[in-house]
Amino acid sequence: MTQLVELRDGHQKFADAGMKLYTISYDDPEAIADFVTAHKMPYPILSDLGSKVIRDYGILNTEIKPGDIPVYGVPFPGTYIVDEQGIVTDKFFYDTYKRRDGPENMIDSAVGRIQLDPNEPTAAFMDEGIRVSATLHGAGGVLKQGSMRHLVVRFELGEGLHIYSDPVPEGMIPTTVEVNGPEGLVVQEAIVPPTETFHLKGLDVELQVWSGVVDIVIPVYPNAILLSEMRPLETNETTIDVNIRYQACDDETCLFPRNRKLTLTVPMAPVDVQALPFHQGHGQNEWDANSKKHMLRLVLRIFRQNPKAFFGGILRQIKLGRAAKAREREQKRASSSRTRNLDHDVL
Amino acid sequence: MDFVETDETGFEAPAPLGHPGRKGLPAGHPTGPKVGQRLPDFDLPDHTGKRIRFHEDRGNAKAAVVFFRSVVW
Numbered sequence: 036m037t038q039l040v041e042l043r044d045g046h047q048k049f050a051d052a053g054m055k056l057y058t059i060s061y062d063d064p065e066a067i068a069d070f071v072t073a074h075k076m077p078y079p080i081l082s083d084l085g086s087k088v089i090r091d092y093g094i095l096n097t098e099i100k101p102g103d104i105p106v107y108g109v110p111f112p113g114t115y116i117v118d119e120q121g122i123v124t125d126k127f128f129y130d131t132y133k134r135r136d137g138p139e140n141m142i143d144s145a146v147g148r149i150q151l152d153p154n155e156p157t158a159a160f161m162d163e164g165i166r167v168s169a170t171l172h173g174a175g176g177v178l179k180q181g182s183m184r185h186l187v188v189r190f191e192l193g194e195g196l197h198i199y200s201d202p203v204p205e206g207m208i209p210t211t212v213e214v215n216g217p218e219g220l221v222v223q224e225a226i227v228p229p230t231e232t233f234h235l236k237g238l239d240v241e242l243q244v245w246s247g248v249v250d251i252v253i254p255v256y257p258n259a260i261l262l263s264e265m266r267p268l269e270t271n272e273t274t275i276d277v278n279i280r281y282q283a284c285d286d287e288t289c290l291f292p293r294n295r296k297l298t299l300t301v302p303m304a305p306v307d308v309q310a311l312p313f314h315q316g317h318g319q320n321e322w323d324a325n326s327k328k329h330m331l332r333l334v335l336r337i338f339r340q341n342p343k344a345f346f347g348g349i350l351r352q353i354k355l356g357r358a359a360k361a362r363e364r365e366q367k368r369a370s371s372s373r374t375r376n377l378d379h380d381v382l
Numbered sequence: 383m384d385f386v387e388t389d390e391t392g393f394e395a396p397a398p399l400g401h402p403g404r405k406g407l408p409a410g411h412p413t414g415p416k417v418g419q420r421l422p423d424f425d426l427p428d429h430t431g432k433r434i435r436f437h438e439d440r441g442n443a444k445a446a447v448v449f450f451r452s453v454v455w
Contacts, residue, residue, distance in 0.1 A: 106402050107402070116444070131406040
């Protein structure tokens, strides 16, 4: 749901890029209609009732068994990007459904370049005519549980200048970017643009370099240590340090190597959830699009599809609930026994 | 205070560990049409019942097709 709202807020960007956006779920048209009304959705949300397209694509979540309410029939969530001919040029699927992309990541992929938004948190420095910036890109650079953002380090190099990609010969400085965020901000491996081959005059070496505008992208997302849909935000902003080391050269000489730190102050926000008892009271944005009514209809649908499997699903969930209760009791026992030992030590 | 457990991907959810609603994509599991393939066409209704045939509807535009879990929960 958080993703649908981000896509709504960035919907104009798809139009500006000449792109179309389609979203698909296993929900029925009635539930989608209430959602569209409540959230003023401007793009199509399509109903794959019975999950036929989801199955044909091979992305039905097969870890979920028939009868598992209310989730049987959902896909492994993900996104396909297609070009003018309808050919898939990129796709985004993750280990967990919690991770999801906003509009900017989809559009950048389709267009083939990163279009930073002036509203995104950014910091920059200038070194001898070279501008280097760090921007938390995507959905206004707001961190939310699981939402994929791109930390973009952009080098704007003057005519004739280049910077080096690893590996380099001894004594030269490759470009490196290191991101240090708060605990629970997962920092993934950098995505770098293709390099050009550069022949260093007087030496028989070929080097891999970048020139012009160079974007190094570091995907990041907050996990439950930083942000969780199960508790209110403790603070609504955080900082991310970006350490940048590089050396720019032209055909003949090199500028001084630089070690710079940029610090971004970035907002954090709760996620959007349905007004259902298991989501409520956790300090998130609760929305009611007749949620309870549609939940009940969904459960009945799964019952009608396969009554026998339905009861099996209920039994499995009762067992899971009991096992969780047992773990909770065990945790409480362990913690009260620790407290007793502490009291004893004090005495 | 709810009893909340973190799963192996580092997230919390309002359901016990092992609940079907928390099942993610297993490592190495295929993720449908591949890069380089034409995205298979689909013909699905929107919330008003209007059917949308994907390739016809997008014309010659680039597109993003997002499969998500649910608007209900």
